[in-house]
Amino acid sequence: MTTPSNDTERHDALVADIRSRFGDRLLDVDRSFGDCALIVDRAAVHDVLAYLKNERRFNLLMDIVGVDCMDLATYRERFELSYNLYSVPDDLRVRVEIAVPELEMDVPTATDLWKSANWAEREAFEMFGFNFVGHPCQKRLLTHHEFKGHPLRKDYPIMGGQWCTSTSDLMDELKESN
């Protein structure tokens, strides 16, 4: 059984490993509250994720979180995407964060690494407008198909409800490729 106390050392070792492998593509490390967040270059995110999954046994993708940093005091770009990873064999957690500019929101998909990325990325797409390149079926998940806009963006009005007049069929999900 691992105790939280040696998390720090294992995170240190992980950060050193990532830094030696990816060099300056690891932009920053956030170690607040005992968590470990690797802030990496957007172009390298798929490589980092693949390395963490295949070599460092981070086999459980817990969550993909989009953030609109518009109102934050310090931020790199308007949007941020955060992958929450967990290693079941090692009992270790790590976050991988990337900054995404508003005008170019293409992010490589992680569905080839973890199957759980499918819906998580669809949610990030509809809530913030990230475009996951290579996603098998990127469409709205929680809001209805007539919904316009991305509701979790800070500039979306909180009362901006949109009436839905019909239900959609799901024929696009029944395609063979999906």
Next chain:
Amino acid sequence: MGIDQTLLPATKDEAGIITTRLDEVVKWGRKNSLWPLPFGTACCAIEFMGVVSSKFDISRFGAELVRFSPRQADLILVAGTINYKLAPVLKRIYDQMAEPKYVISMGACACSGGFYDNYATVQGIDQIIPVDVFIPGCPPRPEAILHAILKMQERIQKEPVTTQARPRRHEVVDKFKDN
């Protein structure tokens, strides 16, 4: 037993003969055999399960025959939050119900959107379908649901029996014209 006073024979000597008006009998039968369709979406649906099960026992009021087909139900009990994605579904299910049909809106979310006043939640199902009884609470206690059933029965007893004679409850905003 819930039998209306007009149905009872005046004295014991007259036992065996009941004189009443036809519409009173129809209304009496109607109100004591409500078949609810639980349109349960959220937390309130769990509480509705509690009402149906043994302790609170909705069958004491003749409304225990839960139907999941709108064509077999005459009371739709909207239990839980209705959001914009579900709104056309609720409207369609209400339209599929045969007359006479009654609506109970259960819980704060169905009545007014509750504390979800945001882009996702319909701010009250009375924007979509006409509601007869509102139950406040988040979620309402089982007793409140039983109270609403009794209120519904009172209303049925008071209203005219035919659909044509019954006044339109109120104009519903027609948001689904295309359908």
Next chain:
Amino acid sequence: MSDKIDIKEFVPRAGETKPLYRSADFDHDVDPARDDFNEGLTLPDINTEPMYVNIGPTHPATHGTFRIYAKLDGETVEKAGVDIGYLHRGFEKIVETKQYGQVIPYTDRLNYCSGLTNNVAYCKAMERMMGLEVTPRTIAIRVIIMEIQRIMDHMICCGAAIVDIGALTNFWYFFNAREKLNDCLEALTGARLTYSYTRIGGLAWDLPAGWRDSLKAALKDVPPAIADVRGLVQKNRIFQDRTRGVGMINTEDAISYGWTGPCLRATGADLDLRKVRPYYGYETLDFDIPVGANGDAYDRVMVRIAEMEESLKIIRQMIDRVPDGPINVDDKRVTLPEKHKVHTSMESLINHFKLVIEGVQPPAGRIYDATETPNGELGFYIISDGSGHPYRIKVRPPCFYLMNTLKFLVEGGMVADIVAVLSGLNIIAGELDR
């Protein structure tokens, strides 16, 4: 009677009102399982085009609002599409306008079958963010209420899962015991379903007098209920046929799909945060983690039933170990001062005013904290900008990822198996759609 049956006998032709089944001349000796049953049949009248079936969003067997669209070949599900979001209530948007303390009632309504667990999970994340150590008494009470909720959640899940397959009695067995436990929680919190009992740094109020005795009395009804249900289900041929080998998944796939909790443990993996990364003194308690073997619908129900017994063990150990002492941390940042001090001391008055008007203000930063809830890992990813309102709260709901898997579990199976698979997963629409 000949051995051969003309299939046309059973298929009504257009324009004829022929009954599908005639007992008078039906050949009772023909066993459909026999190999030569299908021999020589011609199927010109049977339509072999794929059929599209829509289930939901308010189908009774879904226990929540989501929709399954299936392409059927006969009774086999060829492809399935799953649509969710029919209970999307904008949790993550609306909490950005609330204070941190005001988020607690919203967490109740995520997994409304076990609201207290969500309360504790959220407060636990906030406390780690603010560096607070909750008092031993609060820890003990939180463990007890979390395990009560685990039992109650599994009761709803298993009861409803078995109802869907056709066994109604179990539901009443479980619900009667659940009502007793619910009465205890009602005495404690004043609510029946959405409790909002915890506070950041403690609890709303202390245990009422005699509560532990009434809990002990209520717990006595749980083992008989479990035994009754087990007796009806465990060796039941119908139940086994409907659930064994249905919706199977192996551990590797389950982890790739993001599974946690009892559904993952049903595949044989013993991942439970209470053991792997103990919090609240779970490491000092004696309990086991039940695991399944096949990862099918049967295992998922049985693991939950076994977990109820383990939770009972935990409660029985904790119930007499609740230490005396305060329930709220002594920290001006989160705990309101005592009322008499507010009336007499200026500092306490200001403290009270600031806490009510501005709310709890954690330091700027971001944190991810996970708790083992009845459904699996419930995570809160909280971003604070140092003000009294959360900048962003992202919930990591366990059944979001279970639901993502559903279409792959049901494809290739029978259409009736959709219900058996779905109910064992325990999808709670409130936390699925948030």
